[in-house]
Amino acid sequence: MAELALPRPTGMRPLPFGLALSALGLGLFALVLMRRPDLPGAAFDLDELLLWHSLLPRAATALLAGAALGLSGALLQRVLRNPIADPSTLGIAAGAQLALTLALAFAPALLALSREGTAFAGGVAAVALVLALSARRGFEPVTLVVAGMTLSLMAGALSAALILVRGDYVFALFIWGAGSLHQQNWEPAQLIGTRLALAAGATFLLRRPLGLMALDDAGARSLGMAVQGMRLAVIAVAVALAASVVSEVGVIGFVGLAAPALARVAGARRPDAVLLAAPLIGALLLWITDSLVQLTAGNGGDLIPTGAAVGLLGGPLLLWLLPRLRAAAPPLSVPATPRRRWRRPGRALAGLAVAALLAGLFALVAGRDLDGWALATGPLLTELLAFRAPRVVAAAAAGGLLGAAGAIMQKLTGNPLAGPEVLGVSAGAGVGLAAALLLAPDAGPGLLLAASAGGALGALLLVLAIAAATGFGAEKLLLAGIALGCMALAILSAFFAAGGPGSFLLLAWMAGTTDRVDLMQAAILAACALLLLLPVALAGRWLSLLPLGAGVAGSLGLRVAASQLLLTLLAAAMTGVAAFFVGPLSLVGLIGPHLARQLGLNRGAVFVFASALIGALVLLLADWLARMVAFPYQLPTGLLAALVGGPYLIWLLQRGDRHG
């Protein structure tokens, strides 16, 4: 099993760190208490009511939920030997949330029966899927987390679609989903508390086997431990903890990730010390965040849900940790060897182009009407073209741009798992969009498009800067992207929670609906696609050299920084423009390059163009399906692409080692 490890911390004393954190928590809570509204005396004491039935239970819930998440994260990190595992990165939280959303939309009786049980089932299903998929790679940390994050994205897309379909009824779910800690009573605190006590007891009993888990499987087994059984039992405990938190207060990411990491940085070295310190730090972390949220709250309620705030604080924390994370593993081995080679890649490209063209024609002509399937011809076609042509053009252009952007990012980073979705670039585009909607509610499409591209550029530059500072390790780059993506999504949930006219627009954007595209926009998009794709032809040699790393590329005389910057700008512009039309979730930026590589078209500019054509093909197909599957209703294209592409991608991930 490959491993990442945090280096032995230096200089920081655990006790002062804990005391400082506790003091900060107490101080902030005192401020919260002092700021509570001055209520005029009545028949009963409102002040006492507020204190006993809102503020104190809220603090207790924050402390207990934080501790539960911290313990859950510490357990997962220990049994998977993966310092970046936690309920959110493994998809457990998203799975639990999706289960609850599904239940609320389709089977509310289930929730009445057991919210926690429903959430637990979702969490178990998610983690089982993620583990099954990464088992063939020996639960290698980054594969595991990429599978988990992909699953989270898909679950998120499904939730967004459900909310779109069911409207206001489930909209409140988003606020809950973003982890609001508002309390009316002690019930959630009690529920989480009992689960936490049970799990703490189990952890105490299992502390010796857990200590052995620090060895590799063979070592632990040779000392007489049933490794797999032990691992499954501990994972079940961790999922149960996370599920109880999700069912009571919603998704709160990062605490499970940050608490054990902070414990280690603060000087907890032995396994049992981490397992003890992580819940304590997790509790303080969530409590502090929640107090901050309450202190910044206006009269209308919290400005942002606590879960989103944790994301905002946790993202930078993870980024700060990254350079301190020492990879104890050989760099991610890249199964990049294609099965075949083309003597004339130009012909293969032409074939792909013809296929994309045919798919476009098919999408224009074939369809369903009220009587069934039909090929439109003549006047009917002319009539339908006005509706179908913009969507088909937009889908093809956006797919092409995303595929090309993914291919460029993979060459830039020398990492076959990089892509606009995984590196947080698409989510960055969303933040740009949200900012524009917030600052200029009447913004036209041009401004929104520019804002989207600007957000994507900011995100990509940040990720690349972090990667450069940490030496462009494949793992670190992906982690930086994941952290950034989580942060961006936290910002977006805060935007949703604030409500307002922009939030439904943004929600539709998240799901990736193309039905609002008019002919003008489609034409602009197509022009952008051509304009951005053509320069790639000139950069073919850069794209061949850069994956070899700055050292080799530089010693061959390439101006590394300049070429990287230019390609970065290009990829960011591509992502920003495309994501504006199909949302952040489509996964086309990963699928296009993957398929291109499978086809043996993995060299230089050919790789980028092949990825673009495949991306266009995939999105054309997704768009057509989105129009046809639930006819006469239309599903969001980006969502459909993610739902088709996600499983395919995960399947690719787990079979990737066959020729690695």
Place this chain on the structure above:
Amino acid sequence: MVEAAAPAPAGALWSLHETAFTAGDRAILSPLTLGLPAGRVYGLIGPNGSGKSTLLKMLARQIAPTGGAIRFDGRPLTAWTGRAFAREVAYMPQFMPASDGMNVRELVSLGRYPWHGALGRFTAEDEARVEAAIQRTGLSAFRDRAVDSLSGGERQRAWLALMLAQGARCLLLDEPTSALDIAHQMEVLAILRELGDEAGTGAEGGAMTVIVILHDINLAARTCDGLLALRGGRLIAQGPCGEIMQPENLRAIYGLDMGVMAHPVSGAPMSYVL
């Protein structure tokens, strides 16, 4: 012992003047003045952490010295443009990056980048150079094989072929043999030795200049014309192999009592630990 701080001779291919590298307040390489004439194979030896790789990286312009200056062919390194320098000097880092799914021919053709640049045509001359480099390293049979699927020795030769295709007159290699078994080590070193012997591989009809970091002192003595010994960031000995391969020098370099004897067949000096 040969004096380290001899003034740099005029006309040396490489001349270093008070070149130093410090990280924070730790001196990785103390100020070093040195001249290296063209057309020889130099072995850079010394214990771990002695500054060998740092010195080589500075020569390759991978890192900039924190003090002093380095001149190549009479011009300061900073005055060279990237591609012009790459046409003169080829560098192989200690750890090879993954080769991104390329086959041997594709990898070796990358060595022509300094000549044709981002947009220039890949000419018949380029083609011929690539082919010659593949022949030279004995990889003709592997031309269309993926680099990742080659054995360690073959992969090392593929990267060496890339350097040869570069058409440089100076090669810098950081432990090219570290991961290889003895047979593959000899293969790679034999190619370097040939390059150092053959007229016409370097500039103006002279032989190629090679600077190579080697851990095995005996292999270094066997392969190189001269040795440069570093310890603790200082050049403590420099000279022909026979002069360096003396018990007192080896003790100064490695801090270990070592003896020297003649190779039973070739008569070249061989060291052994006492």
